[in-house]
Amino acid sequence: MTNDKILLAHGAGGKLSAELIQKIFLPVFDNEILNGLEDSAVFECESGKLDFTTDSFVVKPLFFPGGDIGRLSICGTVNDLSVMGATPLYLSVSFIIEEGFSLNDLEKIAHSMKTTAKEAGISIVAGDTKVVERGAADNLYVTTAGVGKIADGINLSCSNAAPGQVVIINGYIGDHEMAVLLARGEFSLHSEIKSDCAPLNGLVEAILKTSGKVSCMRDPTRGGLATVLNEVAEASGVGIIVDEDLIPVRQEVKSICDLLGFDPLYLANEGKIVVFADENDADIIISAMKKHPLGKNTAIIGRVVEEPKCKVLLETRIKGHRVLGLLSGEQFPRIC
């Protein structure tokens, strides 16, 4: 590149924009559909149900243990498609970059996107770049959108939870948000915690291949496990009881939460999936999940009940119950 910093001209649609596309984005994201000539991507599609979603990513810092904004922005959209039972196919990527941002870091982020997209088996087929003046953004924001295909017969919805179903999760909660918060250095704590940021479509595929009846899947990102459980309880008009002792939380995350006064149930995850499944099918589903690299620590954490409707109860160690509400403050901004 002609310069090691992003200039306003990189976003102006002229020579430097073309150079950015030709020298960084096209070679990195390289695939048959992405051609750099048109402003959009054309692909063939079979008839049936499609899934479409978008998310913006404003995580701070851009690089954190276990991931970066590039990996996160691919996983976030892949996972939103996956929890609907869709096979993620195509992604678009749009950057809003602050003038002066390091071209080297942009390239690193693009490479991380490429690697993650490959891991998830999807193609980045369309994109856009805007550059804003110094002070009008904090380094870099990314928005991805994704299209996936839902196979016939799959009909997952967070309004499908019903009594007789159990709640399953594929492992430890809270790692992502904790890793990001500690990476900011605000708490002067050292830890080995890494973000769990990962594309979940492979794990979802393994679940849907079993004969087990799954009614609903969700990824507990912003607002954490407690928020997702509340959304499902509300949408399905059911109660959900989860057992504190069964929810996988790393000792290190627990200790830091205790120290700082956080609740791991509200911490964001980026590689976790909550599965609602018929109690009788739990064994085959869990067995399939445990065989997948992202499901080794899979556990049943609770069950769906008739009452209290639209509420989530936490069964505590002393066998009392407390209501788990929606996150009511902001906890922390920019964790995804």
Next chain:
Amino acid sequence: MTNDKILLAHGAGGKLSAELIQKIFLPVFDNEILNGLEDSAVFECESGKLDFTTDSFVVKPLFFPGGDIGRLSICGTVNDLSVMGATPLYLSVSFIIEEGFSLNDLEKIAHSMKTTAKEAGISIVAGDTKVVERGAADNLYVTTAGVGKIADGINLSCSNAAPGQVVIINGYIGDHEMAVLLARGEFSLHSEIKSDCAPLNGLVEAILKTSGKVSCMRDPTRGGLATVLNEVAEASGVGIIVDEDLIPVRQEVKSICDLLGFDPLYLANEGKIVVFADENDADIIISAMKKHPLGKNTAIIGRVVEEPKCKVLLETRIKGHRVLGLLSGEQFPRIC
């Protein structure tokens, strides 16, 4: 709402996020597919070619004569789909909002999106909202992505331009960027110029309904008409000659350009389309375009030639030629 300003908690995935969705976005964007429960949108699709695109919008100011960031963000994506000959079907919308932004303005912008989406006949089916702390963004940025359907037999590409084709545009250039620049108040000039911001899918439909052979369409946004012509010349390996006298520029835009030293050929448009069509079919295409409200000032502005390959020449008033290159600096940031 509980407060007239956006708080960090509006982006945290908890109670205030839910309130924002339930009280503003769902009622405004209301449609069958958007349900506010799932993180993505599911829709049925027939087999065939789909078009997929994304753009981020960082325009400053957010409200300008002739439009606002809401209208712009819908038109931008609708138009990127339209120029590929796609019928725009579904849009996603993702907001990055600065803490402290006016909820009232957010509602105005959402309403403007709704109105524009209705005008274009498309549905907003998925979305996301992130809030960043004060100073980490400039009010509000919007990213839209869109999916459209390309009918059988349509095969437009900017590599399809060939000698024997003419270049048609649907009216005055430069209005959008000029309106935005003047709205910033930087030049202390008063004018009646309004952005041309409009969804072009209706006009494109009218063009494709004729029997005229169209090879390529492009919307001259960032970088303006000169940039789009260069991209087509380069992609098709042809020369393009445009006649200065034939290119529609309002007298007012011309005068301000002269005064400030801008070239209208490089100013961004948001409701213009450049059509490459067989010379013999120009009449029927132009006649169809002129019947459409967005095509009243349609004109042939040039022709495709063998040589000089990959270059755009401007035939000037004194019948000389000068090469129109790619925009080489930034002209102005944040005009879309």
